[in-house]
Amino acid sequence: MKLEKLKQRIMEESSIMSENVLNLDGILNHQVDPELTMEMGREFAKRFEGAGVTRVITVESSGIAVGFATALELGVPLVFARRKKTLLADPDAFCERVPSFSKGIVTDILLSRKYIQKQDKVLFIDDIIANGDAARGLLKIIERAGAELLGLGVVVEKCFQAGAQTIREQGIRLESLVRIKSLDEGIITFED
Template sequence: MESLKRRILQEGIVCSEQVLKLDSLLNHQVDPAVILEAGRAFAALFKDEQLTKIVTIESSGISVAFATACELGVPLLFARRKKTLTTDEDVYCERVPSFTKGIVTDIMISRQFLGPDDRVAVIDDIIANGDAARGVLRIIEKSGATLAGMGVVVEKSFQAGARTLREQGVRVESLVKIKSLADGKIELE
């Protein structure tokens, strides 16, 4: 993923020592070539896991999770953040804080689509503190599904999210690790 690293260094905007904006390729505008390459990379990492589904959280993770699901030939399931008129009432639900949005939201997955017969990988765009990831992992645990691991395009390794998940025994695969955003500069591992 050297091309992704180059793009992050060229196009990433450091908003603070905690926040990196990747709007030109991942979070607002999506670069299909980057997304497809990431999907192939995650598919290769999880190819032997006999997955039945890829799970992600609405919304920025959907494109890369979709690319991964396509490569593996399995359905994509995403945790919704908002109820709609058609939202199933029989859902697994967790309250999670959003680091980038600065709010607490509910995430939900219909019980119809996730259960004990499923073996899943969670795919997401960025992990910072890991609150959203922990929320979706709690939903997976409630459902009885088996978690094979988690893949993230960008890990901010200077924040605790991925590290604490690994300490809990969760397999976390990161395509790019950011060591620091200090002094307005992106430093990769």
């Protein structure tokens, strides 16, 4: 993937809400460009090619589009953890309570035991990593299920927040398409 294209789209279509918050609604969180999303999926599939991925996993809702594109390229199912319990939800689902940095709330993430097994080799795909709370919650679910985590792919890593670093410190492979060094003074500065 031409990462410069993704960086350009971020520069053109995102908005800085504060020194810690970048609004990516036009690219990832509210509107999805199918062609760009498929390119991102191909890039993640290429980076994890040959690893033996049996499932791609994400958290609803912003990770679904890129997770789907990655799963399609790898030829495996996409599974997503839900943020809301429904009447149809598996009463025995794995559940973790996680704070959401961008939403400013605490939610439960739920994943049915039917869709993650001990023999699975899982690739976790997400849209953005800031503090990493949702990621750590889903990692706990993967661990409790006994599945093998092959790595985490994120579209945007905010390097100035601790989430990605804490994941890497656990020895987990984390691949980012774009790394943002700073949002200071209303300017997006990319890490090389």
